[in-house]
Amino acid sequence: MSQANFSSIFNHKNSRLPEDTVFFSVFPDFSLSPDHKPQNPETFSQLQSLHLQILNALSSYTANYIWQHEPFTLSASTQSACATCPTSSHHIPHLHGKLRYGDNLEDEWFVVFLLFETSLKFPNLSIRVWDTDGEFLLIEAAFHLPKWLNPETSTNRIFIRGGSLHIIPKNHFPSDPTLFDSLSYLSTHEDKTKASSSVQSAIKNRIQDYPDRAVKNMHRVTVRVPISVAQILKHEPCLISLAVEGFYDRDIDSMKYAASMERFLPNKSNDEIVEVSVLMSRAMYAQLMQQTFQAPKGYPMPPRSDGGYAAAELGMKIACGFEMIYQMKKRNGLEGKGGTWEVYKESLEKNGYFDGLLPGSKEYKRLMENAEDYYRKSSLHHRESEILSAPVRRIDDILSQPFSVDEFNGRDLPPSDDDSWLYNGEDELNAALSERQHEMEYYDMNHKKNKSKEEGVGPSSSNFDDYDLGDIAKSMKEFVDKMSSFEGAEVPADGSSKNVDFDVDHFMKEIESVMKPSNAASGDGDYDVDEELSSDMDLDDPEDSDIEEDEDEQKEFMSSYSDALSHELKSTTLDKSFVRADETQVKKDEGTSRELDDDEFTPVDVDLNLVKSFLGSFSSQEGLPGPASNMLGVMGLQLPQDDNKDK
Incomplete structure (x- = not known):
């Protein structure tokens, strides 16, 4: 396999987007100039300067925030290619980044808040953000979008700029615009691309509580942990995310490391246990609390009747999580088998490298050894090893410094936060569902109202006496004459569509010929x-038939x-x-x-039978959705309810 073929398997088309990950790209206006090429040293210098300015501007929001898996970072496109960015962005110098939020959806929306703040502080930037689901900002504002906008028509159209969401209009770019064309148009026509106020409100309502919401999302708790763990959290509080990840994603292989506690509690002595206050996200706290875990043999635990048992149990989970993640990353760092290895292996299988061989067979093992040997000689192996080994090296550096139990004993610790939110989340869930329900009802009400205005039909009174039932037969005939497609029959809004070639009189005569x-x-x-x-x-x-x-x-x-x-x-x-x-x-x-x-x-009175059938079906629905009301709704008709039915 050539080096070119090896590198190609990591491009955007061949690699799957990581799940539970948000991606973002920042395009400065100067990158659109023909003088700024991706490999131009001056361009790289400007991107680096912008990178530092953005991180500095956001530091007040992110300084004490504990991310679920990885912190908010940016990289210059000229320094490292963006494997998850669209290929159209590769020739435009920009900053890009990704953040895996896992089970903590708050991380994703905090990133959205940070990007909106960035666009406010740096007005000459256009920002894209998406995740595995695509343009998730549009999903949030789904009830307020223009009718033409859908996942197929949103390519290179959605941006954040100047603290607002912008949509590249369809009337200026009927077909999908290129990224360069969209950015150029956006930088010079901000007033024409700004999304409607209802779309802006839908998204702003989702992030309006930040950054206070980010602080509220943190949970402080007192735990009892080995002194080595306390030392790590003292110098790098953010590494608590590694411990929770190691505990929550544990498997049979990593559990073997927790049984020995070789790195963090080798002596299994109670004298090495200290009490500390730990800050983590609510999602992390929930992941630790909601799983039952038996302490390893020899791990010092107080009796269940002890008042500090809960703090000791939570600390034990954190310590075991550190041990498992440390040993796994150390092993994977030596082998260099991280995310890129998995992508590489998946691509080999997809391209038929193993030729249907059973895993574990002699020939399969030989091919796997060849693939591993080739991977170890690649630059990607070295880069992956560096990434995987970084936390291990940082932990080793911290523990190489002198420390003692006396540094942690006798200190006043802040009280643990109330965790009633962990057990009383039903009210918050019901409130969120109620809000969505009101939004849907408001959308349906406006949709029906607008449709009635466009069609210019429908009853003006809720009384059957004021309603001409002949409109049903008339509308049905008009409905049959309208245009239809593979997506279904539709009533054109402009009323200018051509009639279907359908002879109604001849059709009715054919029906009568059967009945008479x-x-x-x-x-x-x-x-x-x-x-x-x-x-x-x-x-x-x-005519030329021989049968007479x-x-x-x-x-x-x-x-x-x-x-x-x-x-x-x-x-x-x-x-x-x-x-x-x-x-x-x-x-x-x-x-x-x-x-x-x-x-x-x-002869059958077709119109009367049609109206009679519609009324019978509509009445049997008893106000609920059904075929009659749906069909009449498509035709722009709405029957009033029969208030005298039960009298």
Whole structure:
């Protein structure tokens, strides 16, 4: 495998986006100048300067924040390629970064807040942010977006600039714009790209409580831990995230390290246990508290009746987490098998490198050894080893300094925070669901109101007496005439669509030909079933057909067939399920009565039957959603509820 092929497997197309990770790119206006090439030393210098300015401006927000997995950082595109950024951004100098938030969604929205703050402090920047789900800011504002905007049409259109969300308009770029075109247009037409106030409000409401919410998301608790762990947390409080990760993501292999506690409590002595105050996120605290874990054999634990048992148990979980993550990263650092190795291995399997061999077979092991040997010789192996070994080296540096138990004994510790939020989250969840429900109801109300205005139809009163039921039949005919596609039938908003080539009169005659027997037709004198059916059969027969049937025999057969069909239908209740034209006429003519002949099928009043069926279906829904109300809603009609139904 060549080096070029090896590197190509890590590009954006071949690698999967990490789950639970937010990505962001910062594009300064100067990067759009033709003079600023990605490899230009002056461009790199400017990006580095901007990088430091941004981190310095945000330091007051992030100084005491404990991230779930990794801190907020930025890198210059000229220094390291962005494997997760779109390929269109590679030729534009910019800053980029990613942050894995895991189970702590607060980290992701805190990043969004930081990016909005960055755009306010540096107005000449355009910022993109997305995650594994795509443009998640649009998901947050889904009820307020323009109709044309969807995941397929949002490419290179969504940016943060000047403290606001911007959407590149479709009227200026009908098709997907390039990233360069979008950034150029955005930098010169901010007033035309700014999203509507409702979209802005939806997103601002999500981040309006920051940075205070970030402080509230922290939880302080007193724990009993080995002195080595206390020393680490004293110098690097943020490393608590490593301990929680090691404990929460433990497996059979890492549990072996916790059993020995070789690095953090080798003597298993109670004299090495001290009491300290630890700051962590609420998500971390929940991950530690919600899992039952048996203390390793020999680990000093007080009796359960002891008042400090809870602090000792929580400290034991933290200490075991440190031991497991330290030993695993140390081993992986030596082997260099981190995230890039997993991507490399996955690509080999995807490209058929192992050729369907069973894992563990002799040939499979040989190919795996070759792949590992090639990986160890690559630059990626060295870079991955450095990344994995960084926490291990930092822990070793801290523990190499002298420290004693006396440094931690006798100190006044702040009280632990109230953790009732861990058990009383139902109210907060219900409040969030209620807020979403109100938002959906508001959207539905406005959507229906706007649709009624656009269509210009619909009842103006809630009383059936004020509503013309003939509109149903009329609207159904208009609805059939409208345009439809593979996505379903739609009523065009502009009313300018061409009619479907559909002969309604001919269609109704065909229906009547099925419902009306020959003797009824001959009595009316205006419709001959035998003639029509014979005509249809003539159409089916080609002119050059060699088969010639006697016309009289054909008519005799069709007449007999029609009589037999009529006889069968008369023995059923099918004919009684339709309202017929003569019945409605009899009811209209006062003082007259006409007894219908049982042997006579009269024409069906199609419009009346249609309205009757709609009203019956609508009434059976009892105000709930159903096929009748949905169909009428598509046609722009809304029937009032029958208030007299139960009276």
